[in-house]
Amino acid sequence: MDDGDAVGILARAMRVLSCFTDDEPALTAAQVAERSGLASSTLHRLLGQLMEHGLLARAPAHRYTVGVRLWELGELSPLALRLRETALPHMSRLYEATGENVHLAVLDAPRPERAAALYVGRVSGQASYPTLSRMGGRHPLHTTGVGKALLSTRDEAWLADYFSVPLERETTHSITTEAGLRADLARARARGYAVTREEMTLGNLSVAAPLGRIGGLPPTAMGIVVRLEGADERRLGALVTQAAADLTRSLRQP
CATH class of the missing domain: 1.10.10.10 (Winged helix-like DNA-binding domain superfamily/Winged helix DNA-binding domain)
Incomplete structure (x- = not known):
């Protein structure tokens, strides 16, 4: 052959x-x-x-x-051996503090206009709010908390290519205009975490923060999905950003 x-x-x-x-x-x-x-x-x-x-x-x-x-073979990937295994204790602590779904996602971007959030880790319980995500699943960047957190780390040239294709609407609350999403990303950068409100699934709130750059790994974000009703966004934002910072430090250790 x-x-x-x-x-x-x-x-x-x-x-x-x-x-x-x-x-x-x-x-x-x-x-x-x-x-x-x-x-x-x-x-x-x-x-x-x-x-x-x-x-x-x-x-x-x-x-x-x-x-x-x-x-x-997939379990030999750095996303499993290095990222997910290191992340699990941090994700578990975040779950223990909230009792809700904790997600870990990376930027899957063969080209910016085809980019998505690839979910590589999840911690949840029986009382957690139901979500569509699963390990190995892909979801849009513009309608998910981890997706927006990943978008907030991209430079202008990358975003220009990303916005070259229309943004699909998942719910009536999805942000599908370039101006609207850019404004939302600016707010995410300012406060250190991204937020979605019923933009992928009705009834939920997602709060997510990007990790710092880690050599050998794609851009990564950690997030939490909770019921929108009664959710304390600021408290969740503080917990998520701290967890993302702690995980970044762990991954950077030799």
């Missing part, structure tokens, strides 16, 4: 793996074929190879799921 063939196989494998989503983590071969656009003969061989290497697994009703080996 020459290098060109290897690249082709890798590209096709990624087309297959990218078919799986939060809403549909298990798919039939026919669904994978439709979504990947691969020919039946090619797909059949590829599914067998991916299963052989543990990247896919069989599921009931003749379906496929992402395999254990893929999860195992």
Whole structure:
């Protein structure tokens, strides 16, 4: 096999793996074929190879799921070994102080106009306010607390590219204009933390703060999501900014 063939196989494998989503983590071969656009003969061989290497697994009703080996490899990422493991004690203390959802997210930005908040850590309990987030999930920057915190760290050139595409509305409270979001980011920089009020999910308040720059890691933010009713934004802001500062110091230690 020459290098060109290897690249082709890798590209096709990624087309297959990218078919799986939060809403549909298990798919039939026919669904994978439709979504990947691969020919039946090619797909059949590829599914067998991916299963052989543990990247896919069989599921009931003749379906496929992402395999254990893929999860195992993902756990070797610095986002797991370094960032999440170091962050968990700080996130746990923040949860203990509030009893609500604590999130850790990084900037996933192959290009600014396609950037999103990638959730890499979460601490919550049975009484925590329900949220849409999950570890490994991606959500918009402009409607999430951690997303706005990440946006507040970007420079003008980056933001210019980011605003080159329309901002989608998640709820009636979402900020979808460049002027409105820029003003909100200016307020976040001034007070040290970002806030969303029912901008991703109705009924909740999110408060998040960016971490300082950490060598070898993407831009990172820590946030908390609580019920909007009765929430004390200033208290939450102080707790979140302190937790983010403490985590930054921990990550910078040799």
